[in-house]
Amino acid sequence: MKYFWIQSVLLLGVLTLAVMFIRRWDTSNTRAWKRLTFALFAVTNMYAVLRPADVSWVANRLGVGRGTDLVLYGLTLAVGFLTLNTLLRFRSFDRKLTELARSVAISEGIRVNAQRGGLDSAAVREPVGEETESA
């Protein structure tokens, strides 16, 4: 029971945020929470630097031995979310890049293939010999 509080805090934190993130990580709401959390994280860090004894006190209340351990846990969580966030952000970039490249490719393809002439879809409408292709 000694570690009950810290364990539930950490596990719950990881689980809820992971689920929330993957499901709807880029709604404006989630983005606001991300910023708030980051601000909180920064403030907490400054406080921890100035009054390390308080961190130890909190750590004790949560059932973690030392303040350093609590900071370490916090850091682990932070790195985890940073990784996840970066992964999802890259994925979203990827999707946008794909759509952009696809529309460029298709409109360019339509133009180029129309210029080449003698291609079959044109041939379907007005039969031409297959040897009239030109690059």
Place this chain on the structure above:
Amino acid sequence: MSRYDDVWLVIPAYNEGPVIADVVERARTTFPNIVVVDDGSTDDSARTVLATGAHLVRHPVNLGQGAALQTGLAYALAQPGTQYLATFDADGQHQTHDVERMVALLREGTADAVLGSRFIGCSDHVPWAKRVVLRTAAAVSPTARRLKLTDAHNGLRVLNREAASRLRITMNGMAHASEIVGFLARSGLRVTELPVEILYTAYSRAKGQSLMNGFNIVFDLSFRERGRR
């Protein structure tokens, strides 16, 4: 005029310069409509395709085979009179007479999508390591089981217009094969498998995806975003 005027072959190609023109010309003796999607190749793939009778669409940057397939399907769907769309590999491992049989099946109107399978009937020609992994993939994939598929990762498929226009491939990499199967399972479309023969040439063996890529596929699929569509 050909009896396959309403069929389009979509061939994704990435650095297939040595074989692509040959594969295209051979396929064109049966299928007049072919679109090659050059996925940002760094070799002369695009130039050799321009010398053939196939349409060429070029990705400005390399995006992956899934993305190339989706681009090719979109291009083919925009052409007049398209009814059936086949995905066909650029390395020469697929055979046009298999596509003919698959199209014939779709024309009967009893199915919306036909997937090629290496494992109906005799599969001795499939390298054994590949056989084990692919059979396992088909066996553990819930969607492949739902459709009772024997081969979840075959690149040879024929879709009718409805199936192709509802399909949206978002997995740019190799996970698109599982994505397509998953889509078909959820879509309520009628799906069947047909045995096809794969030619494992020295070239296609060297180009084929390594089995380690299976881990990438599992990772990609497990991390896809939910609740978006």
